[in-house]
Each structure stands twice: as C-alpha cells, then as structure tokens.
Amino acid sequence: MNTARFLKSAGLGLGDEVILSAYAGTETAQSVAAVGARPVFVDIDPSSYCIDPEAIAAALTSRTAAVVVASVFGCPPDLARISELGRARGLLIVGAGEVEDDPDGIAQRRSHAAFLTARLTGVRTPEAHEGHTYQRYVVRVPGNGRPDRDAFARALRGRGVACEVPVRTPVHRQPAFRGSLRLPETERAVDETLALPLRGSLRRREVQRMVSSCNALGGLLPTSLSGR
Template sequence: MVDLQVQYQQLKGEIDRALAAVLDTSHYILGPQGQAFEAEAAAYLGVKHAVAVASGTDALHLALRAAGLGPGDEVITSPFTFIATAEAIAYVGATPVFVDIDPQTFNIDPELARKAITARTRAILPVHLFGQPADLAPLQAMCDEHGLLLIEDCAQSFGATYAGRQTGSWGALGCFSFFPSKNLGCYGDGGMVVTGDDRLAEQLRMLRNHGSKVRYHHDIIGYNSRLDEMQAAILNVKLRHIDRFNQLRRQNAHYYSERLADAGVVPPREDGKGVHVYHQYTLLTDRREAVQQALTTAGCASAIYYPIPLHRQNVFAAAFGGVSLPVSESVAARCLSLPIFPELNQEQMDRVVAAVRGA
C-alpha cells in the first residue's frame, strides 16, 4: 500500500546526510535533532509545544495521562479506527464510549457525541480518519459547554486542516503517529503530542522520560517513550516535503474519483470543511471480495481498514456486546482502500482503476 523504497531513493541524499550527522555526534536520545523537529513541527502546526515520543500509541496514552484521566472517567470516541485509540483510554483506566460515525466522512458524528455525554464524561477524542478532519467546531463547542477536554487523534492527518487551522491545534492535546506508512513517517516507530498548555507540556516531557525533569530526579511515575535522534533526523528531512507529499496524495485521490464515479463503487467524499490529505483512499463497495480479487489478479495492492469496528472486538465484547452502531458496522463490511502514496505513477493508477471497473 506504500512504496517506502521509492520515496527513500528520491530523498536519499538528504536522508543519508542527516543520518550521518547523527552518527558523527553520537547523541542518540533527546538531542539536537529531536529538539529541532519539535520546534519545526510546532511552527508548522501552529501550536506552542510539541513533545516527541516513541509511537503514536504512546502519544495517545501520555496525552490522557497528562490530562489526568483515569478510573471512573468516560471518553467519547469513534468505533471505526485502529484499536490504539481505545487502548490508550483503557491504559489509563478510563472507559471508551463508542458513538457511531458520519456515513459520508467515516468520522465521529457530533450530534451522537452530544447525546452520549454523561456526568462521567471527561473528554471527547475524535479521530481524523484516513486524513479527513473530523467536524471539530461542534465538538469543540460541546466541550466548552460541558467543561470537557477535546483531544485529537491526528495519527492519520498530519498536514490536514479544518477551517484553515491544522489538525492537532484545535484541542487541548493533539496526538500524532509517525509510523513509516503515515503521510509524515519515520523508519521505525515515532509519535508526538502537541498542546498550547504549558502545564500539560511539562507533564508530557516528564512522562516520556521516566517522570524526570532533571536527570536522576523523578517527580512522577513515567515511561520510557523518547523519539530517538535517527528517527528525528529522518522526520526533519521529510517535514520539508510534507506539503508536496500531501498535494500528490490529493491529486492521486481526485484521479481515482473521477474515473471511479460510475464504476459501481462509492468513492470517498470530502465534506468541504477542511483539507483531506488522504492517508488512505477508502471506497465502499457491496462487491468487496470480487473487487479485491480483481486487484490482486492485476498485481495491485489493496487493504481493508477496518474490518471489525472496535465495539465488536473480542477485547471489548463484555462491555459492548449488545451495542449496535449500524453505520460503523455497514462501513466495516463494505470498505476497501486503494494505493494512494505520493509516488504512484499514472500507469499504476490506471491499472488499479481498470481492475476496479472490471470486477
């Protein structure tokens, strides 16, 4: 679904020089590359603080810890996403409350989120799924009205904007993943939490580094969750190219959509409230198995993101076994993602289109 080798070859000179610089300094943890990346990412996203951590899952976990969420608290979130979102809520002892999604965007439905608020609700955690921003204005308004935290899961949306502002800059906290296949990805695991709150930023920096502000002085129980200098160096290079990468993804998506509009599938839809950066190009089809087989026969990759909604996962069955979220369940049964990475060429996309149309 992504060709990291092609991207590396395009950036090889820049990346090799950046990695060599790290090796020359022999400074591998919490060094100048990480500090530079945090500063550049914060400037790009329009936030005061960026705290780099070891993974996107850690970003979510540490954000919830820094915010003080714990047992007895409820966090409203989407059931149609990767499990890390709900895992992080469970890690801190809080309870995920799944509400159904908008059938057009696959993001959390704000009106259903409002109806799910109880006296135990502490936060709303929308996911900007597949690179399309969630509808943040009504979510922020209800958080303000009820004294809740808005915490954004931006794992798939680096560079996406909503109403002219970057995802991650709306909530009290924004959580990013730099897994290799992401729009902005390193060559291992990596993540980041952003915030405009000085206290939260201080907590995050302690939590990622064994609860320490000063070496060998530990104020809280923390974790070992630090982005290493090699990954930070790679991200510093790729950050310079992120707007071009995202624009190519958008061009590829529009190329597909124009050619699949009458192909018996439902292409992804943009809601017009922000800029979709197409981490995935996910269509809907009632003939998923046939379409996927046609793609395989043509030598084209495809994937199902996500085949089982979180409320139907075994790990949550005891709590949510009787819950019905029909839109999420319908989308999970019909969704199929096509290759959308920036380095795709027209011949490759035409082969994908022909396979889908011929299925």
C-alpha cells in the first residue's frame, strides 16, 4: 500500500497529527510528512516490538487524525485495543508493511522458533504472542546494551551464524525527524536486539548449530536481569 496516497485520499494534510512507532524504517514517517501531516512517534510494547496502545492513548490530542499500525518481525499489534481507541476518537487506523505469507513457511519458522526458544540460554528469547509468524527471530542480548550486543553479534558471525541488527537507528533519531523526544523501550530495543536467521529452508542441524554457537558465548548475566 502507498501510505502517502492513502492518507491523502482520506483527506489528511496540514495540521493533522499521525501517531506511529519509531521502531521501524523512515518510509512511513516520510509518507506522513509528504501529505503535510506531522508524525507523532510513540513507544513500543517491549514484548512484541509493536506500537504500544497505551502510548497511543497518552499521545492523543485534538489534532490526532490517524494511527499507523504494523506487524513487527511477524508479531501482530494489539489491534483490538487500538481499534477501540480509534472508534472512541474517530481516528483512521492505517495498516502498513503487511505482506502475504506462505502457510508452509510460517509452519516451518514456528517449528524452528519453538526449538530455539526451548534451548537458547545466552540470550533472551522472544515472548510468545498469538499469531506470531516469526518473519524474524529477534532475541535480546543482556548486558551493557549496544556494546555487548555488537560484540555478541561479531562473535556469532565468527562462528558462521549470519545474524543481523534489525533496527540500528529509530526514526525519532534520524536526521529528518530528530528532536528531544525520549522513547525508552524503543531505544532499549535498538541497543539490545539481534535477529537470528530463521528462513523456512533452514535444516534442523543448522538450527542446532545456531543454538550451540549462542550458548557457547555465555549465559544470562545476573546484573542485567536485576536492572530490568
């Protein structure tokens, strides 16, 4: 979907505010700005990485016209709560970045995800959410935020695990949208998260090797657990 075209056709423009997550790429925020509306960034639910309905509620003003929602890494947002807010305030709820998924691929990824979640000890595994398709299997590396996460990622790559940092800079820290806004859960996720490869074609022995590589790098750090 062309978000800018959709927003324009819905009559949004100068003076309107559109609430969206900063834990994403810049495309949606650019689409909002392109129609003259103002992007309003809010925090995420740290367990799903999706936009937090309570943060949406706290950000509503008389100028709020729409909320942009999207699945993140295959985990769906809390559409029931967000739709309730939308109905109560007459807001447009816009879905962004949603793609069709192959059922066989989803089943295979869920199987791999269950295997990883049951066996990984050196990272915090994703929390279970109904409908999660695990387009990406995103873990958190405990410790001292970004330095420890990046060191862990380098060590994993050295062991042949092609991991990736899913979001390096949140949108509210990008030059075009930078301000003084603080979004603690978004910023913590940016510093701690790491995506492990979870394509459906992975063989079980490859997933087992991923587990052994992660677990060999150490367990959860008690200091990091006490700080959450």
